Amino acid sequence: MWRSRVLLAFDAGSLCLAGVSRALGGRRLGGLRRAALPERALAPSPLEHNVRDPAAVGAVLSRLLTETGKQGATATLILPDGIARVALLAPPPGVAPLAYARFRLAGSLPFPAAEAIVDVLPLEGGRVLAVVVRRLVVEGYEAVARAAGLGVGRVELAPIVGFESLRRLGPGNNCVVDVILGDVAYSLAAWKDAAVCVFRTRRRDPGAAEAGQLRQEILRTATLAGDGVAPRMRLVGPGAGALVLALRRYGDAAEPGWHASGETLPVDAVEVPWLGFGL
Amino acid sequence: MDLQTQPRPRSGPADRWLFAVATLVLLVACAGAWRARAEAAAARASLALVDAERRQGDDLLRSLEGRGAGEAGRLAGRVALNAEAPLHRILAELTRLMPEDVRLRSLDVRYAEEANVAAQVEARSVAAWDALLEGLVASKWFGSVAPGPELREGEMRGEVRMVFRGAGS
Numbered sequence: 001m002w003r004s005r006v007l008l009a010f011d012a013g014s015l016c017l018a019g020v021s022r023a024l025g026g027r028r029l030g031g032l033r034r035a036a037l038p039e040r041a042l043a044p045s046p047l048e049h050n051v052r053d054p055a056a057v058g059a060v061l062s063r064l065l066t067e068t069g070k071q072g073a074t075a076t077l078i079l080p081d082g083i084a085r086v087a088l089l090a091p092p093p094g095v096a097p098l099a100y101a102r103f104r105l106a107g108s109l110p111f112p113a114a115e116a117i118v119d120v121l122p123l124e125g126g127r128v129l130a131v132v133v134r135r136l137v138v139e140g141y142e143a144v145a146r147a148a149g150l151g152v153g154r155v156e157l158a159p160i161v162g163f164e165s166l167r168r169l170g171p172g173n174n175c176v177v178d179v180i181l182g183d184v185a186y187s188l189a190a191w192k193d194a195a196v197c198v199f200r201t202r203r204r205d206p207g208a209a210e211a212g213q214l215r216q217e218i219l220r221t222a223t224l225a226g227d228g229v230a231p232r233m234r235l236v237g238p239g240a241g242a243l244v245l246a247l248r249r250y251g252d253a254a255e256p257g258w259h260a261s262g263e264t265l266p267v268d269a270v271e272v273p274w275l276g277f278g279l
Numbered sequence: 280m281d282l283q284t285q286p287r288p289r290s291g292p293a294d295r296w297l298f299a300v301a302t303l304v305l306l307v308a309c310a311g312a313w314r315a316r317a318e319a320a321a322a323r324a325s326l327a328l329v330d331a332e333r334r335q336g337d338d339l340l341r342s343l344e345g346r347g348a349g350e351a352g353r354l355a356g357r358v359a360l361n362a363e364a365p366l367h368r369i370l371a372e373l374t375r376l377m378p379e380d381v382r383l384r385s386l387d388v389r390y391a392e393e394a395n396v397a398a399q400v401e402a403r404s405v406a407a408w409d410a411l412l413e414g415l416v417a418s419k420w421f422g423s424v425a426p427g428p429e430l431r432e433g434e435m436r437g438e439v440r441m442v443f444r445g446a447g448s
Contacts, residue, residue: 155282
């Protein structure tokens, strides 16, 4: 039986639902709806159950589904930043990247390796971006979706979707630092000579000093990549618009990662880190 | 990337290789089917051409057979007439009917549907000429007796055309 497909993105402060359709050359997102979650109903964390209040999250999701008429659809879940460990690895020739990622990351996990879900994103030069999440964390999100009547398809991670989208828009030449923001954490990817050199994840500290702290992390990331002088900065995710303005006040070359054209969104396009899923 | 707790089976390099091979085989099969279809169309066209030629050949054969049967019939009839009306028999019967004053100058026998006889005759008298004609008309061996042009200069010269009926007539 054919089921329509939707994209369901979780974060600490909100749920987003969008229709996914096939389009020439890829996917297309449409009818994006966003609904705020009650405070502390969902708390992204790499170790514990994130969905603290399944009833409240389920109620918001059911309301979104009713409003959009997407009940019973198959959903691609996009989980928030701050729940996974991400590492840039270079598997030896002839070694399966996924097996290598399991081998490298299993010993340093703060939970039993048997509970780890590992996947890799192939990059240039045979390197991979390895992602590890704890099974019970993912199960919590899947359970909420299933309880609302959705079928669960793929499970993606917001910072990886954002990173891939920025990469498709154009890899950074010279020194570029991409910042993919979430509600509670953000990821930084430093590019040099069209290759990703560093990938880091940090907790957010919202407040007046956030722009300054973020700037320090960006410069540190650029230094780790081998060039810390005046990197170009591309930002996407919640608060990206305000942070771009704040960084420009420091004299930095900061810019929004993307703009939306021809689409009416409930929020500014740059505030949605996974919007490039439709690219 | 897919982090779901019940991941679907992944496609490895071997699967991708097999898929590529299968795609290639499919493309080759499609190309072969297309080529075979074109060849079948060409074969059908050739068959139609050959069939038309065969029909033309049949028509020609039928016409030749018909013509051959007529020719053979005519030939068979001529052979039969030759057997029934041999020249010596015609000559003997004609001579028997000639009066003493009549002499046969030439005789022409043509075998067709019948044995057509044309005799050039010379008679010393009109009475002998008339007697010859009466004898021919009365003879059971000859029919369709038709005197031709006559030349009367002391003696008579003329031609008589007739049909030799043969023994069975």
